[in-house]
Amino acid sequence: SFFGDASRPELLETAGIDDARLLVVAIDDRDRSVRIVEHVKQFYPGVWVLARAFDRGHSYQLRKAGADDVVSETYHSALELGGHALTAMGVHPLRAKQMTWAFVDNEEAHEDELFEAWQEIEEGISFSPRYGELFMKLEEALSSAMQKDWEEPTREDVPTWTPPDQS
Known part of the structure; x- marks a missing residue:
């Protein structure tokens, strides 16, 4: 160090x-x-x-x-807090996990598109119509994902870790 x-x-x-x-x-x-x-x-x-x-x-x-x-x-602590809030409101813990994973998947699916729109925002301006439209699209996709019926997770749904390639 x-x-x-x-x-x-x-x-x-x-x-x-x-x-x-x-x-x-x-x-x-x-x-x-x-x-x-x-x-x-x-x-x-x-x-x-x-x-x-x-x-x-x-x-x-x-x-x-x-x-x-x-x-x-604050991202991971917010996800954790959201999951706790869902279970406190009576949502099954596995369903809360599914909703958390759906949130993460949704964020990852739109991150490049939002980043590209952000890069187009002019200096001194903190918002653009295109960025706002994309953000609303993200919110709609998230709402849809959160409202899907609960399905018991399969092994494929559980995140796994693969070690990095050492070559």
Whole structure:
């Protein structure tokens, strides 16, 4: 471990960024985190960058900067809280899990389209009609997925983990 300002290229070099396979960017400064991602992807494109985002807009900035994977700091806790709320309201725990998975699937199915629409938003404007239309499309798809009848999950429905290719 190295302690210091990771936005300083010298620290990254001292820490061995030349030989790194992965860099996790999880600092509490939005702008600096974007600059770190930009720097690493420009000078060390083979390093996989996993970045923590504060919100959807910040995740788009990190993605635009070149982050290979972005995780919102509140995303998983919000999913967990939503699942608990559903079971507290009497929804069967497995049905609550299905609804959570449906939410995740829906988000993933539309993330590239929303990102592309976000990139088209002009500087200084925080919203565009196309982005709004896509967001409403996402909401409609989510509503439809949440209202599907409960089905007992099959083994194929349960997320599994596959180790990364070591080649």
